[in-house]
Amino acid sequence: MTKTLKREEVVAARGVRVTFGAVKALDGADLVIHAGECIGLVGHNGAGKSTIVNVINGGLTPHDGSLTYSGREIHGISAARANGVRCVFQELSLCPNLTVGENARIMHAELKGWTWRNRALSLVETQLKDIFPGHSIDCDSTVDDLSIAERQMVEIAISFAGIDKRPKLVILDEPTSSLDAGLAAQLMAYIRKFVGEGGSVLLISHILGEILSTSDRIVVMKDGRVVADRAASEFSTRSLVEAMGNVVREQEFSRSVAARAGDAVLSMPPRRGHGLAFQAWRGEMIGLAGLGGHGQTEALLDLYLDRNSNWWPKRQREIAFVAGDRGLNGTFPLWSILKNLSIASLGQLATNRMVDRAREETLGAGWKQRIEIRTPNMENRILSLSGGNQQKVLFARALATTASTVLMDDPMRGVDIGTKQEVYEILRSEAANGRTFIWYSTEMDEIRLCDRVYVFRDGAIAAELVGEEITEKNVLAASFHEGDAA
């Protein structure tokens, strides 16, 4: 760091804190970017990478700490843009109904006057040729007609392009996620060229190979803090994975020894035609690990929807689901806590298809006590509960059914540690009684509670870990493309 101090600071974020409710997204993070360097930023999902990017590009105002562009303290998206900060987002942000040239106009307000279309076109074409020589994108076509890789290329080109002045800092969030190896190599070469000419790049990627080969300096984030900030040459794939991980704690419980009786209760062929097949036996607790958004939720939904008719009610529920995204597919906001709890087990609470209120109330009272739902009255509306308690209701909804298999879609998001411990206890005892749990979690501590873990990568199962093999290191190693190192 001392060497680089003499260089011009493009952006400096120091001691930045950002909180969303009770969640500390950034907890005093420092990130200083100098002119003429490429910084690799790595870390788990939820480590705070996207948040710090949003702070730097002006989208989020930090609640604490300082943020300066070229030494001046200013905030806001337009201030960031005026200081030459450009951002290519992970979720592609082009307008699909406009042509490539028109999209360039949105990013570059300087394209004014009668001939802006022609100038926009030549701007993008030149830039595309610079970065991806030999590409075959027709810049007159609308973005709709481009493949996902071509869209990503266009977005990168538009961000690097400059009319009056070149951008000072380009933030690339997972730029190669839909590019093949050849295009990715072209991009990496261009980044080196851009940096050589005095620009800066902040590169976020889960492909450690390209981070190691392209960056000058690597910043590792964890739990909203920067935990390592060293020259890239001091890292190897192994040490980088270790720097990202938590300290592995001692196992405080014993896993059930694999006693596979009979056939698998659930199975699924390899997804997207590659990777491993999925199988689950009675009484197992199976973790779905890997980086967020690599197909775990889709796998759970497929497992569930394949076994649940959309037309006829089933007499016997085989499978239940605990939502992680409560607002999307969990709670019924107009209803009371009790109705939210009982909805999945109405069949067992009814005589002649009429709901028996007395039995429903008994069920509600039982679960209120067992899982400690903190409310004076189960007739209160579900939204009167805190997030963690709403989540408990969703757990109770699934556990109250007769289903032998319970799918859980990262259900502990935003749940406090005390509640987690209570729920873990219940899960363990239910598993001991022969229930099968399939648990997608982004938290390593929860993955380590499982008997067996499937690690997902790019929508398919990349690895299976059993018992003692379930360590943070192994999960991380299987989650990442190891690039050339593999």
Add this chain to the structure above:
Amino acid sequence: MSLNRLLIAKPWIWSFAATITVWIVTVLFTGGASSFGLSQAALTFAAFSVVVGIGQMFVITLGPGNIDLSVPATMTLSGTLALKLMDVQDGMIVVGLLASIGIGLIIGIGNYVLIKALRIPPIIATLSMSFIVQSVAIWSNRGLRIKPPETLASFATSSLFGIPNVALVALILSIIAWVLLEKSIYGRWISAIGQSTFAARMAGIPVDGTRLVTYMLCAVLASVCGYLLASFSGGAALNMGSEYLLMSIAVVVIGGTAVAGGNSNIPGIWGASLFMFLVVSMLNTYGFGAGFRLILTGLIIIAVILLAGGRQSLR
């Protein structure tokens, strides 16, 4: 404060309060002479709106976008075919009723096939269905006006203890609908679907099956209403359903059912149906022309929806 809370908890009170107000104003204008006749007429005509309104309410409960615009055409076809089939014979009354229920079932299935198989939004699917149904009605009617069987006609037009028979039929159907909505698993399911279809699916509810049944229920209620209305008015006419398109939706909304779905109530449909009839007859007694009456009816509906919207956002 507690009055406020009561009004918020029971949104149907609004429609009844409005009904009573309009009733008093109308009766005062005529010097009290018409109070019994007005009440009877109100109950009779409200009964038809109640029957179609209940069906529409079940569909609207399914959530945003769900609506059945084939109600008028279904009424017309059911009335036409049932009267034709009964052919003025008293012995055919039950057969005619079963036939009209059958027509409702087929139209309901047809509606949902269009919605599901062709992935057409309900508003367009049921509208196109209504063109087909109306054309069948025109083709089978050919301008003939067949009378209802004598017994059926006298049943539809007479009263029991001063309450019109059609109102009693509507009351029985309302009670069944109320039990279905408040007590049965099916009622829970449609409310859950209306709040969040995805969450309902993931809670193990057979969403498509439930929606199909609901569209069938709505069409059956519409065709039963057509059967009753044709018998009441002495024959089926091709335009007999037309005013019930707006009416079936208006009574649901004015009655306090959430337009966004998931929350519905049946007493409000009664209040709203009586209210809608009384407003029209009040304007009649004041001597307003048909055009002005329609404008005012439209304005009243808009005003109620605005007020209802304001009420909900307060919660």
